[in-house]
Amino acid sequence: MTATSGGRVTGMSESATSTMIGAGGVATPIGHAPDRFFKYWLIVPAIFLLLLVGLFPLIYSLVVSFQNITMMEVDTSFSGFIHYAQLFKDARLWQALLHTLLITVIALPLELVLGLLMAQLFLERMPGRQIFVSLLVLPTVISPIVAGATWRLMFDNRYGPINQILGWFAGEPMTILWTVNPYLVYPSIFICEVWQWTPFMFLILLAALSNIDKSLTEAAEIDGAGYWRTFFRIVLPSIWPVMAIAILIRGLDLVRIFDVIWALTAGGPGTMTETISIYTYVQGFQQFETSYTAAIAFLVIALLTIIVTWAIRRMGLAK
Amino acid sequence: MTPHAPLLRRPGTQLTLRYAAAIALTLFFIFPVYWLFIISFKTPDEIFAFPPVWYPESIQFANYRVLFKDGDAETVWNSLILAGVSTVIAMVLGTICAYSLVRFKTGGENLAVWIISQRMMPPIAIAFPIFLLYVFFGWVDSFHGLIILYTAFSLPYVIWMMRGYIEDLPLELEESALVDGCTRWEVLWKVVFPMVRSGLFATAVFTFVFAWNDFLFALVLTRTEVITYTVQVTHYFGGQSNFWAKIAAMSVLGTIPVFFTVATLQRYLVRGISMGAVKG
Amino acid sequence: MADLKITNLHKHYGGVQAVRGIDLEVASGEFTVLVGPSGCGKSTLLRTIAGLETPDGGTLEIAGKVVNYVRPRDRDIAMVFQNYALYPYMNVFENIAFGLRARKTPQAEVETRVKRAADMLGITQLLERLPRQLSGGQRQRVAIGRAIVRNARLFLFDEPLSNLDAQLRDEMRSEIKRLHQELGTTMIYVTHDQIEAMTLADRIVLLRDGRIEQAGTPLDLYERPATRFVAGFLGSPQMNFIPAQMAQSGGGWAVKVGDGTSLALPRARDGLSDGRPVVLGLRPQHLTRANGSSRPGHQRLGVTVELVQPTGSRAYITFPLGGVPTVAELESHDVQRPGEQIDVDVDMNRAVLIDPETNRVI
Numbered sequence: 001m002t003a004t005s006g007g008r009v010t011g012m013s014e015s016a017t018s019t020m021i022g023a024g025g026v027a028t029p030i031g032h033a034p035d036r037f038f039k040y041w042l043i044v045p046a047i048f049l050l051l052l053v054g055l056f057p058l059i060y061s062l063v064v065s066f067q068n069i070t071m072m073e074v075d076t077s078f079s080g081f082i083h084y085a086q087l088f089k090d091a092r093l094w095q096a097l098l099h100t101l102l103i104t105v106i107a108l109p110l111e112l113v114l115g116l117l118m119a120q121l122f123l124e125r126m127p128g129r130q131i132f133v134s135l136l137v138l139p140t141v142i143s144p145i146v147a148g149a150t151w152r153l154m155f156d157n158r159y160g161p162i163n164q165i166l167g168w169f170a171g172e173p174m175t176i177l178w179t180v181n182p183y184l185v186y187p188s189i190f191i192c193e194v195w196q197w198t199p200f201m202f203l204i205l206l207a208a209l210s211n212i213d214k215s216l217t218e219a220a221e222i223d224g225a226g227y228w229r230t231f232f233r234i235v236l237p238s239i240w241p242v243m244a245i246a247i248l249i250r251g252l253d254l255v256r257i258f259d260v261i262w263a264l265t266a267g268g269p270g271t272m273t274e275t276i277s278i279y280t281y282v283q284g285f286q287q288f289e290t291s292y293t294a295a296i297a298f299l300v301i302a303l304l305t306i307i308v309t310w311a312i313r314r315m316g317l318a319k
Numbered sequence: 320m321t322p323h324a325p326l327l328r329r330p331g332t333q334l335t336l337r338y339a340a341a342i343a344l345t346l347f348f349i350f351p352v353y354w355l356f357i358i359s360f361k362t363p364d365e366i367f368a369f370p371p372v373w374y375p376e377s378i379q380f381a382n383y384r385v386l387f388k389d390g391d392a393e394t395v396w397n398s399l400i401l402a403g404v405s406t407v408i409a410m411v412l413g414t415i416c417a418y419s420l421v422r423f424k425t426g427g428e429n430l431a432v433w434i435i436s437q438r439m440m441p442p443i444a445i446a447f448p449i450f451l452l453y454v455f456f457g458w459v460d461s462f463h464g465l466i467i468l469y470t471a472f473s474l475p476y477v478i479w480m481m482r483g484y485i486e487d488l489p490l491e492l493e494e495s496a497l498v499d500g501c502t503r504w505e506v507l508w509k510v511v512f513p514m515v516r517s518g519l520f521a522t523a524v525f526t527f528v529f530a531w532n533d534f535l536f537a538l539v540l541t542r543t544e545v546i547t548y549t550v551q552v553t554h555y556f557g558g559q560s561n562f563w564a565k566i567a568a569m570s571v572l573g574t575i576p577v578f579f580t581v582a583t584l585q586r587y588l589v590r591g592i593s594m595g596a597v598k599g
Numbered sequence: 600m601a602d603l604k605i606t607n608l609h610k611h612y613g614g615v616q617a618v619r620g621i622d623l624e625v626a627s628g629e630f631t632v633l634v635g636p637s638g639c640g641k642s643t644l645l646r647t648i649a650g651l652e653t654p655d656g657g658t659l660e661i662a663g664k665v666v667n668y669v670r671p672r673d674r675d676i677a678m679v680f681q682n683y684a685l686y687p688y689m690n691v692f693e694n695i696a697f698g699l700r701a702r703k704t705p706q707a708e709v710e711t712r713v714k715r716a717a718d719m720l721g722i723t724q725l726l727e728r729l730p731r732q733l734s735g736g737q738r739q740r741v742a743i744g745r746a747i748v749r750n751a752r753l754f755l756f757d758e759p760l761s762n763l764d765a766q767l768r769d770e771m772r773s774e775i776k777r778l779h780q781e782l783g784t785t786m787i788y789v790t791h792d793q794i795e796a797m798t799l800a801d802r803i804v805l806l807r808d809g810r811i812e813q814a815g816t817p818l819d820l821y822e823r824p825a826t827r828f829v830a831g832f833l834g835s836p837q838m839n840f841i842p843a844q845m846a847q848s849g850g851g852w853a854v855k856v857g858d859g860t861s862l863a864l865p866r867a868r869d870g871l872s873d874g875r876p877v878v879l880g881l882r883p884q885h886l887t888r889a890n891g892s893s894r895p896g897h898q899r900l901g902v903t904v905e906l907v908q909p910t911g912s913r914a915y916i917t918f919p920l921g922g923v924p925t926v927a928e929l930e931s932h933d934v935q936r937p938g939e940q941i942d943v944d945v946d947m948n949r950a951v952l953i954d955p956e957t958n959r960v961i
Contacts, residue, residue, distance in 0.1 A: 032668055033653040033668060034650075034653075034668055034669065034670045035503050035670070038423075038503045039419045039422070039423035039425045040419075040425065042415040042416055042418060042419035042425070043415075043416045043419045043420070043425055043426070043430075045412045045415075045416075046412040046413055046415070046416035046474050046478065047416070049412065049467070049470055049471040049474055050434060050437055050471060050474055050475070052449075052467070052468075052471045053437060053440070053445050053449070053468070053471040053472055054433070054437045054440075056448065056449075056452070057444065057445045057447070057448035057449060060448040060451065060452065061444075061447070061448045064448070064451065118344060121337060121340055121341065121344075122341070124337075126334065126337060126338070126341075132341050132345055134582070134585065135345050135348070135349055136344070136345060136348050136349075137581070137588065138348070138349065138352055138578065139348055139351075139352070140592065141528060141577050141578070141581045142352070142532070142574050142577060142578075143531070143532035143533075143534065143549050143573060143574070143577070144532065144534065145532075145534040145549040145552060145553065146355075146532075146549070146552065146570040146573060146574055149355075149552050149553075149556075149566050149570050150351045150352070150354070150355045150570065151351060152556070152566075153354060153355065153358060153563065153566065153567065154351050154354060158369060159366065159367055159368075159369065159371055159563075160371070161350075161354060161371055161373075164370050164371050167370075195347070195348065195351065198348075199348060200592060203588065203589050203592065203593075204589060204592065204593045204596070204597055206589075207589040207593075207597040208597060211597070241596070242593065242596050242597055245593060245594065245596035246593060246596070249593070249594060252439045255441070256440075256441035256442065256443070258442070258443060258534075258535055259534045259535065259549075262534070262553070263552075263553065263556070276441075277441055277442075277443045277535075280443045280444065280447065281443055281535075281538075281539075284443075284447045284450075285450075285539065290451070293447055294447065294448065294451075296444075297443070297444040297445075297447045297448060298444075300441055300443075300444040301440060301441075301444045301445070304439065304440060304441065304444075305436060305440075308436040308439040308440075309432055309433075309436050312432050312435060312436060313432060489682060489684070491680040491681070491682050491683075491684040492684050492685075492686060494649075494651050494671075494678075494680070494684070495678065495680055495684035495745075496697070496701070497650075497651065497670075497671045497672060498649055498650075498651070498671045498672070498674075498676060498677065498678045498698075498755075499672070499677075499697055499698030499701055499745070499749070500672040500698050500701035500702045501672060501701045502670075502672065505701065509701075510686065513686070513688050514686075514687075514688070516688075
């Protein structure tokens with residue numbers, strides 16, 4: 001060991017490689033890291049409130065679903081699995097599920113493809129682009145219930161502009177009952193959904209496309225790759241992480257769709273457009289089948305928690 | 320003779336085509352909004368004219384006057400209080416929670432996944448047990464009941480977004496403040512909050528808009544006292560179309576604030592609606 | 600009394616041992632530089648001193664008080680960070696005053712102290728500006744100003760100059776040296792740059808793998824390195840390491856390198872034996888163009904120049920010695936082009952012998 005200028009002793013400690021406190025025979029003062037509870041204080045209020053919407057509904061639904069509470073009687077004794085057995089026999093529930101899936105699998109690809117096409121259209125610079133983009137955003141930010149109300153006005157059989165415009169083309173007045181006609185009620189819902197949410201996809205995909213490193217597509221062009229080849233090999237993989245999140249957000253929105261349908265058809269005609277959310281509402285707040293609704297709510301929350309958690313982990317969203 | 324590109328490949332033709340497509344698309348997406356606004360300014364005769372009146376002769380505010388006279392416009396005020404108060408609370412609680420998740424990795428990835436998964440839950444499945452609970456507490460149709468629910472439902476979004484903004488902060492600033500004599504709490508108020516203020520503002524606006532636009536919670540948990548404008552709009556839905564003017568005027572009242580706030584936030588729009596997937 | 604006393608300090612992150620058993624004392628007013636390659640634990644050590652990390656074992660004393668679990672704010676330290684850590688939403692004055700305000704210093708005193716610090720650093724005209732309106736060097740001055748305004752007992756610097764360009768770095772280096780002389784405060788300075796370490800330090804602490812490799816004055820470490828690592832780390836260009844064997848010649852010792860060249864050793868060491876393998880360490884500066892008669896302890900070699908790297912006044916030439924490319928730092932006019940045959944004097948007085956097994960200097 002080299003002697004230091006002021007005679008102060010310094011040096012290597014070869015005695016201890018252990019991580020134990022007080023390793024090497026040196027006494028460590030008793031104490032704790034300062035502020036070690038600070039990080040928990042920070043999350044306590046938020047977690048408490050989150051448990052209210054995250055855990056309480058799940059547990060309470062489970063409890064109520066094993067009781068027998070309806071508009072007629074309040075029987076809080078354990079009634080077994082009767083409500084869950086009922087679920088399997090409830091044709092209207094299964095139809096509601098089917099309607100929900102139908103809306104999701106049609107509206108989601110429509111919004112995605114249209115949004116992507118629009119993003120391609122506006123990707124290259126053109127004068128006034130920002131104005132177009134700002135205007136196109138508007139449908140996405142208004143309340144879904146207002147969107148539904150707006151299209152209710154648009155679709156009106158007599159005074160709505162849709163029929164009027166169709167009448168111009170047909171050369172005779174049209175009085176199509178858009179939201180009542182069984183063949184047209186789904187297309188009406190899709191038009192409203194696509195109108196409101198295609199701009200959402202468009203905005204996100206436009207940003208994702210703009211963020212692609214230009215040298216990648218230019219290199220592909222020099223290598224002689226055609227448009228489609230470049231698109232599928234370079235553009236799509238580049239925007240996929242963002243696109244996947246957009247699909248996840250929109251997909252889950254569609255699965256729980258309520259407002260637009262409530263405003264346009266309220267589930268009608270009959271129960272033709274009843275989705276799982278509408279059906280749950282009808283059971284709980286119009287028919288007052290409290291325990292049965294709780295069973296539905298429990299299943300929906302439990303199922304979605306599993307699916308959502310899986311999807312989030314799969315996409316590495318939490319990292 | 321110089322060779323000409325095929326007509327469709329010429330830059331001028333392409334730009335014209337793109338403009339044509341852009342204008343057509345914009346018309347499709349804007350026309351319903353235009354129609355909504357224009358109806359709210361029409362007289363009953365104009366509304367129920369056949370063929371429809373594409374633009375009113377004169378702008379008149381009678382439809383709005385009726386809303387204010389009947390007290391229906393108070394529902395917009397209710398929406399403002401509910402969305403405003405819940406946003407403020409959610410921003411404070413959510414931001415400090417996000418700070419803990421980012422800086423101290425509290426709860427690890429599991430807690431983060433659980434929090435964001437709460438954002439994806441169907442409101443009706445949550446609203447129903449909450450409704451039963453509120454009946455028990457006597458909180459149905461009360462401001463505090465809805466504010467608590469909106470706050471809780473906004474939290475995952477706030478935490479998620481603020482997590483992203485806080486991750487962008489340099490750690491050194493906070494460490495420097497600690498060394499310079501701040502407590503942990505002072506670091507939060509004096510360094511972290513000022514540093515993320517633009518993210519804080521953008522997130523607050525989106526949180527506000529989500530609560531403002533809510534319909535289902537308000538439908539389930541209100542009766543008469545704290546009805547929001549979205550619920551009020553649906554009250555005008557009926558067999559006869561007599562309430563068209565009210566539907567339109569009430570919708571416009573509820574839509575204008577949203578347009579305004581979002582217009583000020585163009586820069587944060589994509590990050591806000593993509594839940595941080597795209598950083599603007 | 601020592602301002603800082605560290606005894607057997609340990610710190611690990613997860614499974615990684617960042618600091619493993621460090622003992623260190625820093626006297627009042629001393630400028631200590633912690634230097635080493637990245638990952639050697641120097642930054643962790645500094646952050647532990649600052650209180651930004653809590654030690655896992657050992658004790659840390661500042662001014663005689665054990666501070667293992669004391670909050671950074673209560674340690675009476677000031678710290679300058681690598682990226683300046685200026686608050687972008689505060690002007691320069693408020694940035695410098697931040698620490699005083701956090702301690703509820705009266706406004707009048709804040710003003711005089713900030714003014715004095717700004718004067719000292721020549722940034723008085725910048726007090727109203729925001730950090731983003733400043734150049735890199737000005738930001739660094741503000742960051743230093745924020746530290747000195749506090750009159751803390753201990754100053755910590757965490758690679759403060761590594762983000763500056765070469766010219767500014769030289770300027771700020773002398774500025775820091777001047778400040779230390781003016782203030783006389785105890786300073787602990789972390790860097791990976793050996794030139795900074797050499798020029799600034801009263802004492803260098805060279806770390807490697809979480810342990811102290813060697814500590815001492817810059818000249819101590821440069822002239823009398825304890826290990827091959829220290830010998831190689833300090834000095835530029837790096838010391839030449841040539842595998843060799845000891846040989847007895849006449850009354851003394853000689854070092855025989857691979858190609859049979861024998862270099863007489865003027866000063867004997869303990870534990871030498873005939874045929875013992877060693878590594879011969881020669882600094883490029885200790886190889887000079889032969890001129891006149893050989894001085895005592897110098898050995899003259901005829902070499903063939905393979906590579907010439909001019910740097911202006913000096914030129915680095917490379918030639919083979921004992922099968923190893925060897926670098927010598929000569930005057931630029933000493934050598935013109937590769938292929939040239941020249942005579943080089945090797946200063947064997949300052950040669951270092953290293954045991955190839957333990958890598959310790961013999």
